[in-house]
Amino acid sequence: MSYVAIKGGGRAIAGAAAVTEYLRTEQGLDNPAAEPLAIDAILHQLRHLVDRVVSEGGVYHPQFAALAVKQSLGDTLEAAFALRAWRSTRPRLSATPPLDTSRMRLIRRISSAFKDIPGGQMLGPTPDYALRLLRLELMDESPEAFRAVARDWLENCPEADLPDSFPKVLDALRAEGLLPPLGAVRDEAPFDITREPLVFPVPRSAALSTLARAETGALLAIAYSNMRGYGDVHPTVAELRVGYLPVLLPHPVTGELTEAGEVLMTECEVVAMFEADDAGGKPMFTVGYGACFGHNEVKAIAMAILDRALQKGMQDGPENPSEDPEFVLLHVDGVDSMGFASHYKMPHYVTFQSDLDRLRTTRQKSGEPA
Amino acid sequence: MLLERTDWIRALTAHPAPDLHALAERLAAGCEVRLTRLPQAGLGLLQLADGAFHEAYYLGEFPLSICSLELTLADGRRAEGGAQVMADDAALARSLAILDAVLAARLPGWEAVSAQVHSGAARRDEEACRRRAVLAATRVDVALLGNVGEDENEA
Numbered sequence: 001m002s003y004v005a006i007k008g009g010g011r012a013i014a015g016a017a018a019v020t021e022y023l024r025t026e027q028g029l030d031n032p033a034a035e036p037l038a039i040d041a042i043l044h045q046l047r048h049l050v051d052r053v054v055s056e057g058g059v060y061h062p063q064f065a066a067l068a069v070k071q072s073l074g075d076t077l078e079a080a081f082a083l084r085a086w087r088s089t090r091p092r093l094s095a096t097p098p099l100d101t102s103r104m105r106l107i108r109r110i111s112s113a114f115k116d117i118p119g120g121q122m123l124g125p126t127p128d129y130a131l132r133l134l135r136l137e138l139m140d141e142s143p144e145a146f147r148a149v150a151r152d153w154l155e156n157c158p159e160a161d162l163p164d165s166f167p168k169v170l171d172a173l174r175a176e177g178l179l180p181p182l183g184a185v186r187d188e189a190p191f192d193i194t195r196e197p198l199v200f201p202v203p204r205s206a207a208l209s210t211l212a213r214a215e216t217g218a219l220l221a222i223a224y225s226n227m228r229g230y231g232d233v234h235p236t237v238a239e240l241r242v243g244y245l246p247v248l249l250p251h252p253v254t255g256e257l258t259e260a261g262e263v264l265m266t267e268c269e270v271v272a273m274f275e276a277d278d279a280g281g282k283p284m285f286t287v288g289y290g291a292c293f294g295h296n297e298v299k300a301i302a303m304a305i306l307d308r309a310l311q312k313g314m315q316d317g318p319e320n321p322s323e324d325p326e327f328v329l330l331h332v333d334g335v336d337s338m339g340f341a342s343h344y345k346m347p348h349y350v351t352f353q354s355d356l357d358r359l360r361t362t363r364q365k366s367g368e369p370a
Numbered sequence: 371m372l373l374e375r376t377d378w379i380r381a382l383t384a385h386p387a388p389d390l391h392a393l394a395e396r397l398a399a400g401c402e403v404r405l406t407r408l409p410q411a412g413l414g415l416l417q418l419a420d421g422a423f424h425e426a427y428y429l430g431e432f433p434l435s436i437c438s439l440e441l442t443l444a445d446g447r448r449a450e451g452g453a454q455v456m457a458d459d460a461a462l463a464r465s466l467a468i469l470d471a472v473l474a475a476r477l478p479g480w481e482a483v484s485a486q487v488h489s490g491a492a493r494r495d496e497e498a499c500r501r502r503a504v505l506a507a508t509r510v511d512v513a514l515l516g517n518v519g520e521d522e523n524e525a
Binding site for chain 2: 245293
């Protein structure tokens with residue numbers, strides 16, 4: 001591609017930044033009641049927006065994700081870009097050992113495979129069963145009413161004698177011999193997508209990391225193609241869980257695993273179509289896995305479907321786009337794809353001039369007026 | 371009873387950082403502080419075992435601050451402390467490392483650190499209680515249609 005250096009736009013660019021900032025603060029014009037969005041308010045009241053940004057930015061930093069949401073005026077792609085830009089300035093200090101997500105401190109846990117699962121199903125916070133109707137009373141919600149809701153809920157909530165964590169549904173299925181056995185534990189480190197480019201074929205760890213950091217809409221769109229018929233995963237959600245995973249790192253002095261903090265995450269395990277064993281063993285269900293930072297169920301489900309679809313594609317060769325690792329993994333990153341789309345707004349004066357020249361030459365050759 | 375050392379960071383970080391800084395500075399005032407790993411803020415990489423095949427992969431990164439140090443009292447007593455905390459705050463890691471050293475070696479003032487650990491753990495317990503309430507309030511009592519009187523059973 002040919003680009004050309006230009007000058008003369010500096011004042012306009014500075015003006016564009018100022019105008020954007022003007023729009024962010026315009027509410028304050030002649031309005032003494034106007035207040036800037038507090039980071040804490042974004043964190044709590046727009047939590048799913050923050051969750052998308054930590055997930056798509058690839059860094060679990062909810063405060064900076066909220067800041068990124070604020071400065072980008074709610075644009076999740078721009079916010080994820082800003083968070084990734086921040087992370088690129090930070091040194092890598094450590095990595096956790098492989099953590100066991102069965103230790104998640106759950107706030108939600110459901111299964112569509114069984115009505116009774118060990119420990120029980122708990123809906124937690126979900127709009128799944130709510131009417132998708134506008135709640136007009138929130139148009140003019142008073143601070144007093146706002147504060148009363150959580151307080152009243154806490155006062156009336158039931159005493160709970162529940163454990164912090166629960167066993168996994170897949171483990172029960174595996175114990176019955178209905179799932180493929182676990183492979184041997186490998187010594188090699190997982191693929192680090194922040195340090196290595198994707199050169200195909202890539203290991204499953206590269207696919208999982210890429211999908212976990214993918215843009216929700218992109219992931220959903222490709223998974224949806226599989227659901228609608230361009231694929232045959234036909235998943236059943238064995239378990240969908242949302243909760244806080246303790247982040248464990250060795251203590252600098254004792255070396256014992258110590259909790260450094262926790263991350264909110266969503267995890268989905270799907271059971272898919274069973275497969276016959278070519279070696280003559282028993283047929284077994286296939287499985288797919290999805291997980292991401294934050295509470296984002298659609299993303300975790302879509303990822304689990306794509307994980308299974310990609311396993312099939314890697315094993316038998318892709319028959320559908322969602323089974324093709326290169327197609328899926330190179331097109332689901334929000335910052336990559338947004339960047340490419342946005343670059344078309346940049347000056348392409350030379351390339352377009354070249355296109356014009358070729359069109360005129362072609363017309364001249366065919367005897368038409370240029 | 372004092373919590374295990376592996377639970378101190380979780381308990382202490384239930385308190386505001388300025389409170390921890392103030393306590394650490396007070397306790398370290400009479401000590402020589404030798405940094406064995408400079409306080410540093412950066413990122414950690416979160417590695418998980420996937421739920422389907424238990425294969426390791428990286429879910430993403432998180433802010434991480436680290437510090438290790440050695441405290442030496444005027445009478446020659448020494449204590450090692452360290453902290454890795456999920457925060458973009460190297461000073462917080464340093465303060466936590468001081469508190470870790472003081473409490474581990476029962477240096478003067480350890481009772482104040484112990485009290486902070488206990489009150490922090492109590493705050494974490496309250497948080498856990500609220501989360502359990504979320505689960506308990508939404509626990510599903512599933513019955514097959516026709517087996518019982520469905521919704522009237524829940525009334």
